[in-house]
Amino acid sequence: NAGVMQNPRHLVRRRGQEARLRCSPMKGHSHVYWYRQLPEEGLKFMVYLQKENIIDESGMPKERFSAEFPKEGPSILRIQQVVRGDSAAYFCASSRRTSGSIDTQYFGPGTRLTVL
Amino acid sequence: KQEVTQIPAALSVPEGENLVLNCSFTDSAIYNLQWFRQDPGKGLTSLLLIQSSQREQTSGRLNASLDKSSGRSTLYIAASQPGDSATYLCAVFRDTGKLIFGQGTTLQVKP
DSSP states (O other): OOEEEEOOOOEEOTOOOOEEEEEEEEEOOOHHHHHHHHHSSSSSEEEEEEEEEEEEEETTTTSEEEEESSSSSOOOEEOOOOOOOOOOEEEEEEEOOTTTTTOOOOOOOOEEEEEE | OOOOEEESSSSEETTTTOOOEEEESOOOOEEEEEEEEEEEEEEEEEEEEEEEEEEEEEETTTEEEEETTTTEEEEESSSOOOGOEEEEEEEOTTTTEEEEOOOOEEEEEEO
């Protein structure tokens, strides 16, 4: 059973370009979470998605950032018009989230975004 | 607002020592608490998850305790080894499912 997969592992963009980060959850997991780790800072929650639904986006910056988890395919975190401050490691986690319980989140290896 | 604090921020010990990492949280209304390990440039590995109704969990040389009333958790590592060198993160769950992380404790175990 493959773990959470993220690609690309490293992404370099110039200011003003778009960044697309992909996350494939573990098999059987329908809940996806995105976290960001800025240099010298802890991990911060960004968004929580189920298939085709955004459940909690309280940690997402109001502008330039969006996330989706379509019925088919991976979850995508999209950053438009990137700025240097977006340089960070972006982690995706997935869980089975059985009804009535909070399930363990399993993390992917992360995508390290560098904005030049 | 839930805040999670980990002390110390960094720790260096000789191989073989037993050690304790501390985690405190401000809001005791949590569902559970999870300890992770992060190696440099890598993702997170889940070590232990403690449900809010439990007091401790054990896995090999690791033991994690939880005291909700005082807002504290400890991770005990027995007989530390150089391979234990990493950053250890604690995170709490609220009912929304999102994890709130502490800043981490960076551990170095010297051979």
